[in-house]
Amino acid sequence: MKRLLIAIFDFCSSIKLAVLLLLAMAFVFAWGTIIESRYGTPEAQRLIFKGWPTTLLMFTLIVNLACAVIDRMPLKRHHTGFAITHLGIILLIIGSFITQQRGIDGSLPLAIGETGDAVLVQDTELVVYQNVDGKPFALIHQKPIEFAGLNLNRKAFSLPLVDKDELHVVDFLPRAQRQVKTQNSTLDNALPALKFKLFNNQVKVEEWLTLDGKLPAFYDLGPAQVSFVAGPVPIPPAPSNHLAFSWDPKNPTTLRYTVFSMRQTKPLKSGEIKPGQTIDTGWMNLQVSLEQFIPRSQTDVSYLLAPITDTLAPRAIKVRVGSNESWFELGQPHEIKGQYSTYFVSYTLRRYSLGFQLKLDQFKIQRYGGTNLPASYESSVTVVGGPKTVISMNEPLHYGGYTFYQSSYEMNERGEPAISVFSVNYDPGRPLKYLGSLAIVIGIITMFYIKPVWSRKSRTNP
């Protein structure tokens, strides 16, 4: 027994294990970067870098390093560099592990003038509400959910709902690309679909709207909305830039439009519209054209894996309740009908509350002279009930245990900077990581360049 333990310890402390581990790490990490370039960063992180392969390697490495140091006890002077370096690596790995378990690395986008306290992290969660007579939803489920890989069919997620309804997640796409096919239907009771284009110098949007619920009947650009209604056009509750296409079941082949404006409650203009026709809306030089109109339509929505080049493609899951199946893009909640009730399902990024609020007062971009290249950008922020300060590139704000970094910005449709994005970070592993890093560098220098001096001295004066 004792011999076996010694043999195990010898193996764990052996330099042969170290070499094998170093090579294994090199190969696994290289593999991870290849996965990243083929399937995208989140996939590589979940499968390799934050998944079990890296955890296993790091654990084995800690055992190996610790045993190697213990094996040389009691340490002599010439072990100094060796011991410092290897303990440094152990500290670094433990620090990183604490960061991964306890730390928060998220983002906080704020529009100018906006106040917020919710940090979005890269983890996702599934939230399910029961829809009670279209009234306020009753929360059924809210838990983190993570998918990795491209094929989920083997270990699908399931969740009991009301009565015998069950929710199954049957598919997952790390980069989803929606394919919409709208065509003529032969069914007599099929409902209409239309495709419009909303455009000016800066914006160009093309969308389908349908009345059969397969696609939304409403499009919101922010400063302007387009809707598709059956029957008479309702007056918007508040004055807004709104264009409504209307369709009368009694006269199914004609389509009418009504334009509302911010400036008045009464409609600006209205009339019949045919495909190819363009309407000047008068809002911000926006024009709307009717691209297609299908009085009896059939819409098929399917999702495909987007190519790796499509960096903005969202994650999406396919959910089945009873006989109904529907895709949910990240952050695009909607309803799904079960046999016993209707549910509202949301697949979103998780949010953490900071516990205090941050307000973006102002956001400025400086450019390199004569170009559009940003040279630097900075945000003036106020912590509600706390200090007022400026966050810029490389100059973060430390407050309440969190660090806020200037990360990026987004433009509005007029090409002006409108939203400042901060990355928000809480890292309890930081002191250990810094201590470990320092130890590694000092240890290597000791090993390579100070130890030879010692051994030379001890050789000359024994």
Added chain:
Amino acid sequence: MKLFLASLCLLITSQTLAQNPHQVNSTNFKFDVSEIERTPIQDGGRIKPIDTFARESVMLITGSAKFQSKRPAELVLSWLFLPDLWADQSFFQIKHLELKKALELPTERQFFSPKELTQNPKLGPLFNQLNELTKDKKKLDTFFTAVNRLSNQMYFYQEIISGRAFKLYPQALSPDWLSIADAKGESREAFNKIAEGYVSSITKEDSKYFSEAVQNFRNFAKTQGAHYPTAGLLTLEILFNRMHPFAWASVLCLIAALGFGFRIVAPHRKFWSQIAWAAWIGSAAIQVFGFALRSVLAGRPPVSNMYESVIWVALGTTVFGIILEAKYKKHYVGLASAVMATLALLVTDLAPAVLDRSIRPLEPVLKSNLWLTIHVLPITLSYAAFTLASGLGNIALWSYITGQSQKHKERLQALALYSYKSIQIGVLLITAGTILGGVWADYSWGRFWGWDPKETWALIADLTYLAVLHGRFTGWIKVFGLHAASVLCYASVIMAWYGVNFVLGQGLHSYGFGAGGVGYVAAILGIQVLYVIIAGLRYRSESK
């Protein structure tokens, strides 16, 4: 939108070029453009002499440093003033075969005229597709990279002939300089004088009219804004452009390599190593000078793109080589270092399209100079140490291939020691650099380590060489093993240095991304692997 169509072109064509429209390109008269070269222009976020601007434009549009053996500034001026004479001349370089096919252009030609391109009906739809792709932030494949290049070439040419690219007037109230297309009144008059001088100089075959007009213009422009650069800095940049310090350094390095090589072959000729040392020190001095000059011009240490990192690695390889050679005096380190530095410097000269040598402004996140320097310099310097080790390994493996490993046992052991020392330097530097990169990332992005490909590959290279250093203690790696490893492990450096930016093309370090040369690099790696295998086989048969 041709700026001088009416006034100039007609004038010149009617006066001198009526018989031969190509005379502008073939006249014996040497147009002296040194005054305009020295004139500052705001371009790409920098104030630079027109000389630099012209070199970059000519490189972009024609794909080579010189076109029709004209000075770049002369060519660009000719485009500006006489666009009609150039409309039918072929000087837009298109290399991509599929693009030529898509545009229905003759595939055997490399150059095309502005008219051919602007009147090509296929081009508009392609540019629209390109716009859609870039708007959706999609990554471009090689075809659309070629479309993108052509779009840049045509855009730039249009900017030149319309005068919008010539931002020659500083302004009192704005950091943006005013272009000659936007200039009005007095400012415009000042430039028109240059145009008149240009015509006079060409028709009278005497550059003085033009030079005087340019001088007067500069004196005028100086009064328009506060930040007109000093003549000294501009002259320095022109000197840097013209001198080509790194080309000279590569020649001297080659001489050094030959010197050390001959000395090794003929051990009693001390003379060869003396020549080698002289050339080598000279090369190092020129490299330091060139590097320092570039730092002064850019206002930062030049380590922000591939071109700059290659010249830095060449310098590092030279310096490490000199230190180790001075210590061991066996000429092998000298040979390895000089060969590798020559190769690195040659690459920067041979692949100008892949390794963009223009000085560009930095991305906002890189602007904290101290951190940029602190984390990039050690890492690239570690590449230099590994490059030296790889050079030593290649030299040593030659002995195995020629079946002389038994005869040169001592020499091979000595070479292994030098390699080992180089790898040690490299491991220390890459570890320190990677950790400092983590500290910087923590400081400016809020995370110490994020498995970004660039940092991951630096770690992989580090781990690979660490495996070699530890492998020495297990007895798995002996003399041959170390030589083979120092050549093979260099692949991880190539991947971290070049592959991440040019092959993987993902991640945060994307400001250094580029394209091209993948085939060559893969071929070199393949040859290296083959070289090691052959050496290994020969070694086995010899040991038996």
